[in-house]
Amino acid sequence: MKWAKPHVDVGLMVRSLDPMLAFYQQRVGLRFDHVLPTGAGNHQHRHEMNGSVLKLNHTRGGVPDAPSTGYRGLRIAREGLGAPEPLRDPDGNRVTLVPHGFDDVVGIAIEVGVRDSAAHAHFYTQGLGLDPVDARRFRCGDSLFLVDEAPDAPSDPGLRGAGFRYVTLQVFDCDAATERALAAGATLGAPARTLGDVARFAMVRDPDGNWVELSQRRSLTGELPR
Numbered sequence: 001m002k003w004a005k006p007h008v009d010v011g012l013m014v015r016s017l018d019p020m021l022a023f024y025q026q027r028v029g030l031r032f033d034h035v036l037p038t039g040a041g042n043h044q045h046r047h048e049m050n051g052s053v054l055k056l057n058h059t060r061g062g063v064p065d066a067p068s069t070g071y072r073g074l075r076i077a078r079e080g081l082g083a084p085e086p087l088r089d090p091d092g093n094r095v096t097l098v099p100h101g102f103d104d105v106v107g108i109a110i111e112v113g114v115r116d117s118a119a120h121a122h123f124y125t126q127g128l129g130l131d132p133v134d135a136r137r138f139r140c141g142d143s144l145f146l147v148d149e150a151p152d153a154p155s156d157p158g159l160r161g162a163g164f165r166y167v168t169l170q171v172f173d174c175d176a177a178t179e180r181a182l183a184a185g186a187t188l189g190a191p192a193r194t195l196g197d198v199a200r201f202a203m204v205r206d207p208d209g210n211w212v213e214l215s216q217r218r219s220l221t222g223e224l225p226r
Helices: 017-027 117-127 174-183
Strands: 009-013 031-039 042-049 052-059 071-078 085-088 094-099 108-114 131-134 137-140 143-149 163-170 187-195 199-205 211-217
Touching: 009 211, 017 031, 017 042, 017 052, 052 163, 071 163, 108 117, 117 131, 117 137, 117 143, 117 174, 174 187, 174 199, 174 211
Parallel strands: 009 052, 071 094, 108 143, 163 211
Antiparallel strands: 009 163, 031 042, 042 052, 071 108, 085 094, 131 137, 137 143, 187 199, 199 211
16 A cells, blocks of 8 residues: 555544643643634644644533544654653543664554454455554554454454544545455444545444544645545
């Protein structure tokens, strides 16, 4: 797969915005980029993360109590570290700063708990076009998915709720990428739509129902279909 950006972005829903902004900007050291209104009172606070984007989504009405997704943790490579530094953000999400190259992490890695590792391997390689590193690691550019089989992994997590809720892959053709994912057994979470002159995006769901956004961003790909 040819990616419009060789990095995976990560989306969180946050309970209390200010403590989360302070944690990710001051403790983790991410650079704030801008706020993107996405409708229905939601504002996405975007932070640069080794080429990836961490998207802190804050909704005016708050987020409902909901089970967590299979996205269980985030690793961020950091130059100059001698050993991993495990952290928890103010909402309790697991974030680990790791030395550059630790466990092959040179950008970011998303830790995913899954019920069936073989089904996810098929989804990641055939549905999303990720490159397999081994049986538990799948690469998009310099971003990794680290898969662990877990019987207690969620089977149908909702998109709304606190914590890591979705990941975003930047593609050149949102509609074609969505068709490929569905042909490989993904289910449709939300059909493709165009957000102004910013992006065209769709949501698909992996074998456990975790959410994956396929985004065709105008700043990366040029004019968008309507």
